[in-house]
Amino acid sequence: MKLMRVGAFGAERPVVEHDGVTYDLRPLTDDVDGAFLAADGIARTRTALAAGSLPRTDVAGERVGAPVARPQAVWCIGMNYAAHAAESGATPPEVPVLFFKTPNTVVGPYDEVLVPRGSEKTDWEVELAVVIGRRARYLHSPEEAAAHIAGYTISNDVSERAFQLEISGGQWSKGKCAETFNPLGPALVPADELDVSDVRLTSSVNGEPRQDSTTADLIFSVPYLVWHLSQVAVLEPGDVINTGTPQGVAISGRFPYLRAGDVVELAIEGIGTQRQVLAQA
Template sequence: MHLMRVGDPGAERPVVVEAGVAYDLQPITPDIDGDFLAGDGIAEVRRALGEGTLPQVDVTDLRRGAPITRPHAVWCIGMNYAAHAAESGAQPPEVPVLFFKTPNTVVGPDDDVLVPRGSTKTDWEVELAVVIGKRARYLESPAQAREHIAGYTISNDVSEREFQLEASGGQWSKGKCCETFNPLGPALVPADEVDAGNLRLRSWVNGEPRQDSTTADLIFSVDFLVWHLSQVAVLEPGDVINTGTPQGVALSGRFPYLRAGDVVEVSIDGLGAQRQTLRQA
């Protein structure tokens, strides 16, 4: 079951795709947001699919938007794959590295990505994204975190490395918050349908392979991250957690940085794929 939002920016409507057929979710909810997730919306969608009460819709020619509305927060974990930490010139962290992206960086999975003015080091990062479904505050253990995860989707944590590392003043978010820097989607897949610890992540630039790894190489697991963040902050329904990227980015020095006209593709098995064209801001 894939929950999606389709249509023009700002006018997306919710649908669910099951066995290749799309169904309108507007009889259940006006949108896929924190209220829908917190209100057991996914279970309601499953009941409606089982009862056959949702109308079919044709989404073939419609734009795919981010699978949730603008989140309350986009939490990001840095250097969460050992090989990526090494290619970044850093030791694997002993505790999760946290930074933020502004919610307005979130765009659809196929929307253009804008190269910022003055940028020479725009980079790609395929990541597993966690979507929170239930308020998480001071969870007792990582195992308890599973009750608070609505599902998973794909994030491209686009970064400007000069802004992030050389002109940052010590904080990463300056290189993470440029407009369009968080393509998300195409679908929100319910947590109980995903083995988050065994997913293959890949990326390509202009058709050439870049990243190819699995979430089995995560330093900090999804459950641990949700538990850990709940000790220092309150996670709200609809929040997104970008869980880190594997090796194979331009920061490694092995590949050129992105420029206008380049095409980036990212995929995670079972969750779908994205495709963005780079354009000058």
């Protein structure tokens, strides 16, 4: 089962794909958002599918939006793969590194990504994204995290490295919050349908391989991240957590940074693929 949102930006409609057939979710909800997830939306979707109460719908040719609407926060974990920390010239962290992206960076998985004005170092990052389904506050242990995760999707944590590191004043978010800098999707896969302890992540630029790793190389696991963040903040339904990116990005010095006209493709096993064409802002 995969939950998606299709249609024009700001006017997406919720659908669910199951066994190769797509169904309209509007009998259950106006959107896939925090309120829907918090109200057992995934379980209710399964029940409706089993009962045959959702109408089929044709989504051919429609734009695919981000699979969750209006996250109130996009939490981002930096340097969570040891090899990526090394290629960035950093020591692997002893505690999770946290920074933020503004929610309005979130766009669909196939939407255009805009290179900021003055940018010379726009970079790509394939990441497993966690979507929170239940409020998480002061969890007692990582084992409690599972009950608070709605599902998983793909994130491209697009970054402008000069903004992030050279003119940041020490705050990474300056290089993370340009418009279109968080393509998300294409689908939200329920947490109980995907074991993310060892799934493959890949990326390519203009058809040339860049990243190829698995989540088994995460320094801090998904349950640990959710637990840890709940100690320092309240995670709300619909929140997105970008869990970090593996090696193979431009900041390594092995590859050129992105320019208008470049094509970035990302994939995570069990979730799907993304494709973005870069354009000049």
